Every structure is written in structure tokens, then in C-alpha cells.
Amino acid sequence: xxxxxxxxxxxxxxxxxxxxxxxxxxxxxxxxxxxxxxxxxxxxxxxxxxxxxxxxxxxxxxxxxxxxxxxxxxxxxx
Amino acid sequence: xxxxxxxxxxxxxxxxxxxxxxxxxxxxxxxxxxxxxxxxxxxxxxxxxxxxxxxxxxxxxxxxxxxxxxxxxxxxxxxxxxxxxxxxxxxxxxxxxxxxxxxxxxxxxxxxxxxxxxxxxxxxxxxxxxxxxxxxxxxxxxxxxxxxxxxxxxxxxxxxxxxxxxxxxxxxxxxxxxxxxxxxxxxxxxxxxxxxxxxxxxxxxxxxxxxxxxxxxxxxxxxxxxxxxxxxxxxxxxxxxxxxxxxxxxxxxxxxxxxxxxxxxxxxxxxxxxxxxxxxxxxxxxxxxxxxxxxxxxxxxxxxxxxxxxxxxxxxxxxxxxxxxxxxxxxxxxxxxxxxxxxxxxxxxxxxxxxxxxxxxxxxxxxxxxxxxxxxxxxxxxxxxxxxxxxxxxxxxxxxxxxx
Numbered sequence: 001x002x003x004x005x006x007x008x009x010x011x012x013x014x015x016x017x018x019x020x021x022x023x024x025x026x027x028x029x030x031x032x033x034x035x036x037x038x039x040x041x042x043x044x045x046x047x048x049x050x051x052x053x054x055x056x057x058x059x060x061x062x063x064x065x066x067x068x069x070x071x072x073x074x075x076x077x078x
Numbered sequence: 079x080x081x082x083x084x085x086x087x088x089x090x091x092x093x094x095x096x097x098x099x100x101x102x103x104x105x106x107x108x109x110x111x112x113x114x115x116x117x118x119x120x121x122x123x124x125x126x127x128x129x130x131x132x133x134x135x136x137x138x139x140x141x142x143x144x145x146x147x148x149x150x151x152x153x154x155x156x157x158x159x160x161x162x163x164x165x166x167x168x169x170x171x172x173x174x175x176x177x178x179x180x181x182x183x184x185x186x187x188x189x190x191x192x193x194x195x196x197x198x199x200x201x202x203x204x205x206x207x208x209x210x211x212x213x214x215x216x217x218x219x220x221x222x223x224x225x226x227x228x229x230x231x232x233x234x235x236x237x238x239x240x241x242x243x244x245x246x247x248x249x250x251x252x253x254x255x256x257x258x259x260x261x262x263x264x265x266x267x268x269x270x271x272x273x274x275x276x277x278x279x280x281x282x283x284x285x286x287x288x289x290x291x292x293x294x295x296x297x298x299x300x301x302x303x304x305x306x307x308x309x310x311x312x313x314x315x316x317x318x319x320x321x322x323x324x325x326x327x328x329x330x331x332x333x334x335x336x337x338x339x340x341x342x343x344x345x346x347x348x349x350x351x352x353x354x355x356x357x358x359x360x361x362x363x364x365x366x367x368x369x370x371x372x373x374x375x376x377x378x379x380x381x382x383x384x385x386x387x388x389x390x391x392x393x394x395x396x397x398x399x400x401x402x403x404x405x406x407x408x409x410x411x412x413x414x415x416x417x418x419x420x421x422x423x424x425x426x427x428x429x430x431x432x433x434x435x436x437x438x439x440x441x442x443x444x445x446x447x448x449x450x451x452x453x454x455x456x457x458x459x460x461x462x463x464x465x466x467x468x469x470x471x472x473x474x475x476x477x478x479x480x481x482x
Binding site for chain 2: 031034035036038039040042043052054055056057058
């Protein structure tokens, strides 16, 4: 499974929905993600990809769609 | 001696805008006159705390030295090491002056109040505590004493916010906005100033100065006669709640507009809060810089800690506990009065109930239309108003103070 699929899988588990057809939808606007789910996401990403994603680095504008999350993970993995 | 309280009267706006002209001209030509900006900030801060308020001015200086040394030494420490107890100690030390100020009236420490108290201490504390946490996370790595002072003492927002973030603020002061962008900001500033005048000097004047004191008297008198309750309390509730919005939103608009004239995009504080569809929505629209601060620095960090250490099995329990602690801390921040703490608890429980409802709604796929939407807005508005009635302290006057 490549990185993209793994992130989508994490997002599917957290939101309880299949998000693969809404890769550019703002999930704070659609209500799929809230602060609580965000923290779960950060922890899951930390565990899965061994990256450091502290709360300070979480800026809603940069993490608000599945594609942006994937890009973030890629950049944090360096 | 001339003493100018921020945005208090027309005279203030005239002096302020005159003082900002050179800065605005510079920004128009793509230059940011940092020294001039600092001098203007300091002069206006001096004018806030001079004359009879000089002791507050001294308290501000003591406070700034304290935070300056603290944030500086924590940054130096953090470069070499990252122990958790040092982080907690630094956070506690950053909050300590504010805690002393909040405890002083209850403990009857008059000296502490006069030595450490000044208008705006709680808003400055948000800024420095936020910095300590971002230094811990490695998001702020260098201590720039100059930027630190500019951030903490940014005059338009010093007394009551909006609460900006260090990294966002520094990005703004490091350059001047593009001309088109700056012109757009000036346009918004004009609009915000006038909207602020409408909110604060017209609507809030009618609600808060003309109506509220009379209705309050009626409510207290009538409740006293009728065994602790009167329908006037309900009238007071709406007037107080609406006035709270127009007064504070008006002030915030002035602060944002002044920031824009200075080429700084101070974040907005309100986004039509009385159109909120539920309590969570409300906290995304009401006193946003405060609630987002609590969301990022209290709620999310608590949840992070609780989930990482696996203190609770269920995510619902985790989030409920975090909601209640988050809102209780906000209640305590307002002051050590039972009605502020009750207000915090009310909103903590409110958010728990709100989440329960959202889960229920999702599970049962309830109908959603214009009517349910309007109903949701009306219910949320009234729940919020009841919380403001608590917050106002009038119930304390009615129930726990002898009749005067």
C-alpha cells in the first residue's frame, strides 16, 4: 500500500466514511473532522509514519482536505 | 494629565489616526517604519497607563520583564534539552502573575493587586503561554527579543485582544503588504471602524447605557419582592447578552481596523455568532481568538496527552472530559466568582450534550431542512443567552446579596 492509500485509510477510520471521492473537500466545513478527530489523526500519523506532528504544527488551513494531509505527511517525512 | 483609554471616545480615534498617518504612507510605498511603529505603540501605551493609572504602568513593566526573561531562558534551555517538568514549570511561571491577580481579590491581597495588576494582563498571558508551548513543540526555535516585545506590546490589541499568534504576527511585521493588498486592508479598516461605531457607540449605548441599568434595577427589585424570581430577569438576559456582543464586537472591530491601518492582519473575533446552529458552531464564531486559543492550547493538548497515555478507552469519554476541563479553565480565567465558573461548566456540559446530539443525528439520519435549521439557530441563541445571564452576575446580586 502506498502512502496515499495509507493516509486515506486512516482518514476513513477516523471519519467513519469513505473519503476517497472527496479528496479536496474541506473536512472542517463538512464537519467530518473536529479538533478531537484531528488529534487522533496526528497520533495515528505519528504512529504509522514515524513522523513528528505536534499540535503547534497543526494549522487548519494547511490540513483541511485529504490531499493536503497527504502533502503534509510527505513533507514531514522529508 | 492626558490619559487616553483605547477606543473610548471620538478624540481617541482622531489622535490615533493622525499618529498613524506616517506609518500608512510608508506602507503605501512598501516600507514598514518599524521604529516609528514601536514609538507610536509605546506612546499610546504610556497614555493608557499614565496619571492616576501609573501603578498599572509599573505593573506592566514588571510583568514584561518577567515574561521576557522567562520566554528567553526557556528558548535557550529548549535548544539543548526538552524535559517535561521544565516545560510545565515554564508554563506555570508564565501563568503565575495572572493567577496571583485572579486570587488576590478573593484572598484579600491588596498589595498583590496594586503591584501586579494592569488592564490587559490576561491577554498578554495568552500570548506568552502560547509561545512557551510552541517553543516546547519546536515550532518557535529562536528568541528574538525585539519581535517578542513588538508582539506582546502591539498597541491596538494590548488591552482586550484579539489574541494573535506569534508566528503569524512576525510574518506580518517582517515585510510590508503589497500595495493592492494594503489598499484592500485600508478599505476594510474604514468599514470596520464605521461598523464598530454603530455597534459600540450607538447600539451598545442604547442597550448598555440607557436600557440595561434600569432593567437591572427592575429585575432586582421585582425579584426581591417575588421570592427570587421575576420576568424582568428574562428581559435583562436578552439586553445584557445582546449588549455583550455589540460592545465587545465593536471594540474588536476597532482593534482589527487599527491593526489593518498598521499593516497587520489582526485576526477577527466574531463571525455572526447569533446565527450559530449549535454550541460548537457558536464557539467557532464567538470571541474566536479566545476560543481558538483554548482549542489549540488547552483542548487539543489535553486530548493529545490523554490519548497518547491511553487514560481512557473511549474516545467519547476523552473528548467529554477535555470539553469540561477546557470550558472550566475558561470560566476560572474570567475570575474566581461562582457565576463565571458555573458559566464555564454550563458550556462544558453544553458541548458534551451537543456532541451527543450530533452523534444521534448522524446515526438516525434525521431530516434536515430550512425549518430545522431555523429551529437550531433559535435554540442555540437562547441557550447562549441563558449562559450569559449566568455570566452577568445578576443572579448573584439577587440570590446572595442583601437587598439595598
